[in-house]
Amino acid sequence: MIESLNKAFCALPGVGNKTAQRFVYHLLERNREGGFELAKALVDAMEHVQSCHSCRTLSEQQICTICANSTRDHSQLCIVETPTDIHAIEQSGVYSGLYFVLSGYLSPIDGIGADELGLDDLAQKLSNNSVSEIILATNATVEGEVTAHYISTMARQFEVKITRIAHGIPIGGELEYADMNTIAHALSGRKNYD
Amino acid sequence: MIESLNKAFCALPGVGNKTAQRFVYHLLERNREGGFELAKALVDAMEHVQSCHSCRTLSEQQICTICANSTRDHSQLCIVETPTDIHAIEQSGVYSGLYFVLSGYLSPIDGIGADELGLDDLAQKLSNNSVSEIILATNATVEGEVTAHYISTMARQFEVKITRIAHGIPIGGELEYADMNTIAHALSGRKNYD
Numbered sequence: 046m047i048e049s050l051n052k053a054f055c056a057l058p059g060v061g062n063k064t065a066q067r068f069v070y071h072l073l074e075r076n077r078e079g080g081f082e083l084a085k086a087l088v089d090a091m092e093h094v095q096s097c098h099s100c101r102t103l104s105e106q107q108i109c110t111i112c113a114n115s116t117r118d119h120s121q122l123c124i125v126e127t128p129t130d131i132h133a134i135e136q137s138g139v140y141s142g143l144y145f146v147l148s149g150y151l152s153p154i155d156g157i158g159a160d161e162l163g164l165d166d167l168a169q170k171l172s173n174n175s176v177s178e179i180i181l182a183t184n185a186t187v188e189g190e191v192t193a194h195y196i197s198t199m200a201r202q203f204e205v206k207i208t209r210i211a212h213g214i215p216i217g218g219e220l221e222y223a224d225m226n227t228i229a230h231a232l233s234g235r236k237n238y239d
Numbered sequence: 240m241i242e243s244l245n246k247a248f249c250a251l252p253g254v255g256n257k258t259a260q261r262f263v264y265h266l267l268e269r270n271r272e273g274g275f276e277l278a279k280a281l282v283d284a285m286e287h288v289q290s291c292h293s294c295r296t297l298s299e300q301q302i303c304t305i306c307a308n309s310t311r312d313h314s315q316l317c318i319v320e321t322p323t324d325i326h327a328i329e330q331s332g333v334y335s336g337l338y339f340v341l342s343g344y345l346s347p348i349d350g351i352g353a354d355e356l357g358l359d360d361l362a363q364k365l366s367n368n369s370v371s372e373i374i375l376a377t378n379a380t381v382e383g384e385v386t387a388h389y390i391s392t393m394a395r396q397f398e399v400k401i402t403r404i405a406h407g408i409p410i411g412g413e414l415e416y417a418d419m420n421t422i423a424h425a426l427s428g429r430k431n432y433d
Contacts, residue, residue, distance in 0.1 A: 050277075080285040
């Protein structure tokens with residue numbers, strides 16, 4: 046029983062045997078109530094959380110709260126890799142448009158193509174002319190860049206402005222500690238100072 | 240639902256909001272089966288794991304497998320702070336006696352006294368003369384030392400050998416990086432070289 050709980054915890058990302066053991070003994074010795082609550086929350090979420098039918102993020106309703114919010118700008122569509130990216134962008138507080146979640150990136154070697162990323166749904170959305178700008182906010186990794194490039198090519202057949210989030214030195218970051226690729230991007234993406 | 244699962248994960252030691260979020264999205268997006276298994280293992284363990292009636296470690300039976308094992312040396316009793324300490328000592332493979340788990344250390348300020356550590360049970364065990372040696376294996380912290388000292392004073396009324404695990408430079412450790420307290424202990428605890 047202790048062993049199988051240990052093993053079940055190891056299924057979580059970044060949790061090895063030692064960490065799992067710490068979780069198990071903490072719950073058993075100090076917080077059994079918390080253990081029951083976690084079990085209940087797990088079953089609730091695993092059973093009821095689904096994908097938003099519009100933007101594919103994880104949601105408790107068929108249409109997530111962001112897509113259902115009529116005060117947001119429905120003409121902007123920010124394309125992200127995961128639901129956590131939405132959370133990060135929302136916290137910045139500067140974006141009030143909608144999102145589209147790919148749930149991953151193009152990776153033919155893992156069998157992840159346009160279908161798995163829901164690019165048909167995206168094309169469908171773009172074809173009815175309600176979207177005027179798509180913002181490609183995939184990660185600044187090789188896979189993210191390839192995915193952004195693929196989507197931009199696909200989106201060119203529609204009348205839509207295609208933008209990519211800016212890459213450069215992070216705020217608070219020091220040039221000295223930035224890697225050469227970031228500096229190269231920061232230089233080539235320089236803007237007029239006004 | 241996602242929020243409450245997030246909060247439930249934050250009850251685990253060392254898990255903050257970001258880590259909890261990572262757990263939640265991982266389970267929801269990639270491993271719902273694992274989520275259900277974790278929930279089941281949690282309920283099983285929280286409901287059925289109890290304290291061993293003999294050594295107070297966490298156990299699925301009334302008497303744990305170590306205490307119930309008649310091939311082990313029942314005359315040696317190793318006193319540890321937590322069940323995880325038993326696990327660590329068992330892995331070293333050099334000890335074949337029994338254990339006694341304090342589930343903490345003396346800390347009057349937190350209301351943890353002799354009663355909470357089960358020292359009555361321990362005195363009971365020592366009084367029937369079946370134990371010939373107790374090994375004080377509490378942590379090498381101030382609290383652990385105080386607890387070891389308290390137990391040794393209490394145990395002196397019984398006819399029992401009282402030992403403390405050795406402290407010094409860890410195997411593979413370099414003198415250069417050892418702290419001064421460890422070096423002081425290593426020097427004062429030096430043995431004849433043979």
